[in-house]
Amino acid sequence: MIGMTEDPRWLTDDEQRAWRAYLRANRMLWAALDQQLQRDSRLPHAYYLILVALSERPGRRATMSELATLAGTSPSALSHAVGKLEAQGWVSRCRDTLNGRIVLATLTDEGFAELVAAAPGHVGEVRRMIFDRLAPDQVAQLAEICSAIAGEDPAWP
Amino acid sequence: MIGMTEDPRWLTDDEQRAWRAYLRANRMLWAALDQQLQRDSRLPHAYYLILVALSERPGRRATMSELATLAGTSPSALSHAVGKLEAQGWVSRCRDTLNGRIVLATLTDEGFAELVAAAPGHVGEVRRMIFDRLAPDQVAQLAEICSAIAGEDPAWP
DNA sequence: TCGTCGTGGTTCAACTTTCAACCTTGACGG
DNA sequence: CCGTCAAGGTTGAAAGTTGAACCACGACGA
Numbered sequence: 201m202i203g204m205t206e207d208p209r210w211l212t213d214d215e216q217r218a219w220r221a222y223l224r225a226n227r228m229l230w231a232a233l234d235q236q237l238q239r240d241s242r243l244p245h246a247y248y249l250i251l252v253a254l255s256e257r258p259g260r261r262a263t264m265s266e267l268a269t270l271a272g273t274s275p276s277a278l279s280h281a282v283g284k285l286e287a288q289g290w291v292s293r294c295r296d297t298l299n300g301r302i303v304l305a306t307l308t309d310e311g312f313a314e315l316v317a318a319a320p321g322h323v324g325e326v327r328r329m330i331f332d333r334l335a336p337d338q339v340a341q342l343a344e345i346c347s348a349i350a351g352e353d354p355a356w357p
Numbered sequence: 358m359i360g361m362t363e364d365p366r367w368l369t370d371d372e373q374r375a376w377r378a379y380l381r382a383n384r385m386l387w388a389a390l391d392q393q394l395q396r397d398s399r400l401p402h403a404y405y406l407i408l409v410a411l412s413e414r415p416g417r418r419a420t421m422s423e424l425a426t427l428a429g430t431s432p433s434a435l436s437h438a439v440g441k442l443e444a445q446g447w448v449s450r451c452r453d454t455l456n457g458r459i460v461l462a463t464l465t466d467e468g469f470a471e472l473v474a475a476a477p478g479h480v481g482e483v484r485r486m487i488f489d490r491l492a493p494d495q496v497a498q499l500a501e502i503c504s505a506i507a508g509e510d511p512a513w514p
Numbered sequence: 515t516c517g518t519c520g521t522g523g524t525t526c527a528a529c530t531t532t533c534a535a536c537c538t539t540g541a542c543g544g
Numbered sequence: 545c546c547g548t549c550a551a552g553g554t555t556g557a558a559a560g561t562t563g564a565a566c567c568a569c570g571a572c573g574a
């Protein structure tokens with residue numbers, strides 16, 4: 201490796217192993233998930249998450265800012281994405297009447313139907329790729345580890 | 358949730374929690390890593406991995422196919438990426454003299470220097486985002502979990 | 515020797531994301 | 545009132561990735 205000896209912040213062998221395993225697993229996982237969603241629902245994963253986020257809001261609606269946070273995309277990417285979803289008729293956008301600079305995105309019935317159709321296949325793929333391969337205590341460990349990395353309380357929903 | 362009752366392959370609450378934690382952690386991780394590499398080295402992570410893969414080969418060279426496997430990209434993406442890296446002078450491409458349909462990519466000295474310059478910052482970010490936040494046994498658990506998901510033996514390098 | 519086939523790479527068009535610049539709306543102080 | 549300012553969203557161009565079609569080289573049988 202490069203400059204292995206002088207830099208004290210280099211990775212140990214165990215860390216190196218874990219990091220590389222993570223990179224491999226992550227690649228395979230996203231390849232499988234994206235492919236499944238694209239093949240069965242012609243939907244990028246980010247768009248699927250937008251539909252999910254909306255479906256879990258009261259009234260199936262949210263402001264663009266909220267939605268960006270919930271779905272984990274940048275405001276810009278969200279705007280483009282919602283534009284496409286709106287063109288498909290799955291989401292509708294309208295300016296809030298009380299607060300003219302807020303835009304509310306609403307999941308339409310067609311959008312909800314699309315989500316209902318897409319969800320089982322996607323969840324099945326998540327199960328096949330992750331939870332079918334892990335023991336129950338590993339599931340708990342994974343939640344703990346990911347919460348630590350995300351800097352959150354693991355008891356959160 | 359949607360159709361919670363009828364489908365036996367739905368996620369349990371624990372699995373749901375782990376999956377959402379994973380999504381959050383993964384997003385934050387890649388946001389941080391991509392931003393660091395882009396800011397400090399103007400290098401997408403995929404390109405960094407290509408340089409790393411080449412640097413670890415004997416003679417710092419590999420065929421495009423090998424390189425695609427090692428760096429975990431599609432042949433198409435690799436071709437584009439190596440085109441850019443070649444334009445920067447960090448990689449050079451030449452057709453194999455014995456086997457005319459094989460293309461060998463070689464890491465140049467400039468490319469290696471670039472990698473040496475970029476590596477400490479990137480590794481530091483990996484450490485900050487992951488290993489500084491995990492206990493030693495969690496590192497082992499992570500390796501185990503990721504190996505299971507990737508379908509590999511955890512003892513592998 | 516020649517046609518066919520498969521492997522190794524590249525190219526093209528479509529799509530997504532990002533970054534920066536921009537527009538609009540409401541708040542606030544003078 | 546009016547000018548300034550920040551918050552909320554959008555837009556456009558550039559960059560990267562993807563999947564399909566495509567080209568080039570070499571192997572192999574007739």
